[in-house]
Amino acid sequence: MIPFPLKSHTGPLTRDLVQEPGNFGLGKIPSRLKPASTTTSICGYCATGCQLKLHLDSDGIAINLSPQADYPVNLGMACPKGWQALDPLTSTDRATTPLLRDASGKLLPTDWLTALDTFTTRLKKIKETHGPESVAFLSTGQIPFEEMALLGCLFKFGMGFLHCDANTRQCMATAATAYKQSFGFDAPPSTYADFEESDVIVLIGANLCIAHPILWQRVIRNKRSPKIIVIDPRATETAQAATQHLSLKPKGDLALLYSLAHCIIRDNRIDPKSIANTEGIVEFSEFVKDYPPESVSLRTGLSPETIEALAFDVSESGKRISWWWTMGVNQSHEGTRTAQAIINLCLITGNIGKPGTGPSSITGQCNAMGSRLFSNTTGLVAGHDFLDPAHREKISLNLGIPIENIPDRNSLAYDEILDAATAGKIKALWIIATNPFHSWIDSEKLAKLRANLDFLVVQDIYHNTESALAADLLLPAASWGEKQGCFINSERRIGTIKTVRKAPGKALSDFRIFRAIASSWGCGEMFAKWTDPEAAFKILRDLTKDRPCDITGIRDYSHIDLQGGIQWPYPEISKPADSTSEPAAERRLFADGFYYTPSKKARILFSPPTGLPEAPDMEFPFLLLTGRGTSSQWHTQSRTAKSHVLRKLYPHNPYVEIHPSDASRLGISSHSLVRISSRRGEMLASAYIAPTVQSGHVFLPMHYPQVNRLTHSSLDPHSRQPNYKACAVSISSSENHP
Numbered sequence: 100m101i102p103f104p105l106k107s108h109t110g111p112l113t114r115d116l117v118q119e120p121g122n123f124g125l126g127k128i129p130s131r132l133k134p135a136s137t138t139t140s141i142c143g144y145c146a147t148g149c150q151l152k153l154h155l156d157s158d159g160i161a162i163n164l165s166p167q168a169d170y171p172v173n174l175g176m177a178c179p180k181g182w183q184a185l186d187p188l189t190s191t192d193r194a195t196t197p198l199l200r201d202a203s204g205k206l207l208p209t210d211w212l213t214a215l216d217t218f219t220t221r222l223k224k225i226k227e228t229h230g231p232e233s234v235a236f237l238s239t240g241q242i243p244f245e246e247m248a249l250l251g252c253l254f255k256f257g258m259g260f261l262h263c264d265a266n267t268r269q270c271m272a273t274a275a276t277a278y279k280q281s282f283g284f285d286a287p288p289s290t291y292a293d294f295e296e297s298d299v300i301v302l303i304g305a306n307l308c309i310a311h312p313i314l315w316q317r318v319i320r321n322k323r324s325p326k327i328i329v330i331d332p333r334a335t336e337t338a339q340a341a342t343q344h345l346s347l348k349p350k351g352d353l354a355l356l357y358s359l360a361h362c363i364i365r366d367n368r369i370d371p372k373s374i375a376n377t378e379g380i381v382e383f384s385e386f387v388k389d390y391p392p393e394s395v396s397l398r399t400g401l402s403p404e405t406i407e408a409l410a411f412d413v414s415e416s417g418k419r420i421s422w423w424w425t426m427g428v429n430q431s432h433e434g435t436r437t438a439q440a441i442i443n444l445c446l447i448t449g450n451i452g453k454p455g456t457g458p459s460s461i462t463g464q465c466n467a468m469g470s471r472l473f474s475n476t477t478g479l480v481a482g483h484d485f486l487d488p489a490h491r492e493k494i495s496l497n498l499g500i501p502i503e504n505i506p507d508r509n510s511l512a513y514d515e516i517l518d519a520a521t522a523g524k525i526k527a528l529w530i531i532a533t534n535p536f537h538s539w540i541d542s543e544k545l546a547k548l549r550a551n552l553d554f555l556v557v558q559d560i561y562h563n564t565e566s567a568l569a570a571d572l573l574l575p576a577a578s579w580g581e582k583q584g585c586f587i588n589s590e591r592r593i594g595t596i597k598t599v600r601k602a603p604g605k606a607l608s609d610f611r612i613f614r615a616i617a618s619s620w621g622c623g624e625m626f627a628k629w630t631d632p633e634a635a636f637k638i639l640r641d642l643t644k645d646r647p648c649d650i651t652g653i654r655d656y657s658h659i660d661l662q663g664g665i666q667w668p669y670p671e672i673s674k675p676a677d678s679t680s681e682p683a684a685e686r687r688l689f690a691d692g693f694y695y696t697p698s699k700k701a702r703i704l705f706s707p708p709t710g711l712p713e714a715p716d717m718e719f720p721f722l723l724l725t726g727r728g729t730s731s732q733w734h735t736q737s738r739t740a741k742s743h744v745l746r747k748l749y750p751h752n753p754y755v756e757i758h759p760s761d762a763s764r765l766g767i768s769s770h771s772l773v774r775i776s777s778r779r780g781e782m783l784a785s786a787y788i789a790p791t792v793q794s795g796h797v798f799l800p801m802h803y804p805q806v807n808r809l810t811h812s813s814l815d816p817h818s819r820q821p822n823y824k825a826c827a828v829s830i831s832s833s834e835n836h837p
């Protein structure tokens with residue numbers, strides 16, 4: 100390891116890095132933009148990755164925006180969050196200066212040099228006293244991957260720590276694990292054009308109309324009169340707009356998918372050519388013999404006839420069938436196997452690698468895909484593996500970092516980090532661009548473990564999120580719109596974001612904060628070439644060489660913009676001198692039938708379904724489902740609640756969806772207050788009585804902080820993603836509890 104001086108470096112370099120407040124989004128608005136009236140940026144909310152056209156004044160400051168008409172993703176459309184993307188930047192809740200908790204417990208303004216000195220001195224002391232496993236960070240899928248990579252490399256290679264994870268664990272870990280195990284690499288195969296080219300579109304555990312409204316627009320642009328099948332326990336907006344809604348029992352998915360495979364294999368509706376590119380079909384065929392439709396009817400809540408009909412629809416030869424899933428699948432105690440059961444169906448029916456087909460997870464946050472490839476948290480940066488000596492050597496050589504600085508083991512996962520903090524083994528946490536005091540499952544756990552932490556640092560664009568309020572040190576960050584970098588969307592498309600506003604007060608871009616920390620820590624030299632996001636991009640690009648996510652063919656940011664975004668892979672190909680052709684704008688994976696496993700075959704993976712971790716019982720007789728409420732609310736609402744326009748579009752107070760029969764049985768009237776209790780906590784919400792939920796279920800939108808005080812801390816064993824969408828609760832009219 101490189102020896103670190105114990106005292107922090109607050110010398111001239113660190114001072115330089117923090118002295119020009121507002122301009123370190125990198126910052127300086129490019130002068131070439133000055134006379135121009137527009138530039139483009141990918142939206143900073145969901146992973147659809149719409150491109151927005153920003154209208155600039157003569158100083159290059161964005162004054163308005165509109166959706167970009169010729170971008171291949173959104174084709175001139177945006178949802179309310181995109182349209183109002185500039186609103187949250189000007190909120191008075193912005194963090195404008197570092198804040199440090201004083202001896203009396205108050206968070207008080209301080210300057211950057213004091214903040215950095217405190218950060219470095221305290222973490223070094225903790226490291227020295229308790230060892231390198233006593234400090235961890237939790238980050239995000241919502242900042243550019245150049246920033247994520249700098250953070251992950253700084254923390255592991257420079258500062259010498261090991262444990263870190265991102266909120267993509269709450270979101271995409273299941274999909275990432277499923278692809279990695281099945282295909283040999285975390286590689287979502289489809290492209291958005293597949294929505295328009297399918298004959299049968301199955302949306303399973305995905306509420307596109309609310310969570311990915313522009314992808315729903317892509318679905319309805321399909322000119323092939325597709326059959327749209329929604330598999331969801333709730334009659335969501337998407338289910339109501341679909342051709343068919345299968346209202347299955349929560350977590351009945353795995354049994355259902357095995358039963359579909361049973362029918363398809365039984366009736367020989369398989370594609371032998373596609374199956375030839377897989378491993379495990381013999382064992383799988385044997386396994387699914389135990390799943391005839393009659394045997395899963397109770398578990399799924401669907402009749403054998405419905406299951407037979409669905410099996411027919413998803414295996415019709417000559418038809419293009421695509422499956423798309425989101426959190427209804429990923430956030431489950433058996434999410435990985437459920438995702439793989441979808442993948443298996445596509446593999447055995449040949450619905451992969453061709454237009455209009457594919458098993459595709461729709462990603463959540465704007466840069467969850469960037470986090471999966473580049474964050475250097477769960478995987479070694481740029482699609483590598485910490486456990487592979489050749490990978491460590493390659494990264495060491497390319498980054499000029501001593502090989503001993505690259506960990507040869509994996510970090511603890513999110514839940515394990517929190518458990519270690521509860522147990523007093525992790526003494527300091529650094530939270531970047533995520534708000535786990537609201538969003539983590541069974542969130543009271545965070546409040547409790549806070550007392551065990553010696554030092555909590557939160558780096559956010561606002562000073563008053565639930566997590567920021569718990570911090571000892573708050574580092575104020577520049578937001579989307581105030582900095583540069585790249586996001587990767589659900590279809591693997593890389594797009595750029597631009598600096599179009601000045602960050603408020605002393606807020607700095609996350610990139611600049613990480614550089615300043617590197618300098619203060621005394622390892623700035625290690626990152627000397629990471630001068631700005633585009634330089635970092637080029638370093639990362641070169642690291643992808645020969646990996647499935649190889650993007651060595653991308654020249655620079657302007658190349659990405661010129662191409663309308665670029666999907667990975669995009670290797671540097673030796674073109675004939677006279678050729679100027681670029682790969683097609685829409686590309687899907689696995690057209691050649693080769694996968695990324697050593698045998699080049701996809702693996703068919705399966706295991707028997709298990710029961711709900713916390714099933715309803717006499718005391719807690721209802722099953723609680725949670726998820727997105729409206730297209731105008733984003734997660735913990737730190738951003739969307741700052742927009743006056745968006746705030747008019749959703750209910751401000753929590754509401755709970757209850758089936759009319761349950762409401763009348765319990766004497767609950769419309770809009771009255773209902774108490775919802777679980778073994779972990781309770782909350783009040785206004786009753787929204789509608790048959791959108793099944794009898795025996797209730798639904799709460801996740802956007803209200805009380806909701807995760809109820810949820811049950813159970814996980815998928817393969818991905819360690821939390822099971823947010825099923826736990827036992829009781830409900831009662833709050834009038835019975837004065």
Ligand SMILES: Nc1nc2c(c(=O)[nH]1)N[C@H]1C(S)=C(S)[C@@H](COP(=O)(O)OP(=O)(O)OC[C@H]3O[C@@H](n4cnc5c(=O)[nH]c(N)nc54)[C@H](O)[C@@H]3O)O[C@H]1N2
Pocket residue numbers: 145146270303304305306307309310311330331332333335348349350351352425426427428431462463464724725726727728729730731732733734824
């Ligand atoms: N407006 C808005 N859009 C967003 C977000 C936001 O906060 N607000 N967040 C973004 C992010 S990060 C994500 S991850 C995505 C999430 O996007 P989605 O996953 O589409 O949204 P959710 O509402 O969490 O869950 C989808 C559906 O899963 C269903 N479900 C619950 N349990 C089961 C089950 O056992 N089986 C099946 N088949 N379905 C089940 C729920 O009823 C719900 O309708 O949205 C992204 N887009």
Ligand SMILES: Nc1nc2c(c(=O)[nH]1)N[C@H]1C(S)=C(S)[C@@H](COP(=O)(O)OP(=O)(O)OC[C@H]3O[C@@H](n4cnc5c(=O)[nH]c(N)nc54)[C@H](O)[C@@H]3O)O[C@H]1N2
Pocket residue numbers: 239241242266269270426430463464531532533534535537538539540558559560561564576577578579609725726727733734735736737738801806807810823824
């Ligand atoms: N019950 C329940 N809980 C859930 C879910 C569910 O379906 N049900 N879904 C889960 C899912 S899929 C997800 S993705 C998570 C989301 O959970 P979180 O990641 O906790 O939610 P956000 O509100 O998006 O938090 C992002 C934070 O980053 C800050 N921020 C924004 N931009 C920047 C930036 O550029 N730099 C910095 N430093 N900070 C920034 C914002 O102000 C905000 O505080 O919630 C999970 N929780």
Ligand code: SF4
Pocket residue numbers: 142143144145146147148149173176177178179180181182311312313314
């Ligand atoms: S659909 Fe997603 S990416 Fe597109 S404008 Fe809305 S939030 Fe932004």
Ligand SMILES: [Mo]
Pocket residue numbers: 269270271463464
């Ligand atoms: Mo998510």
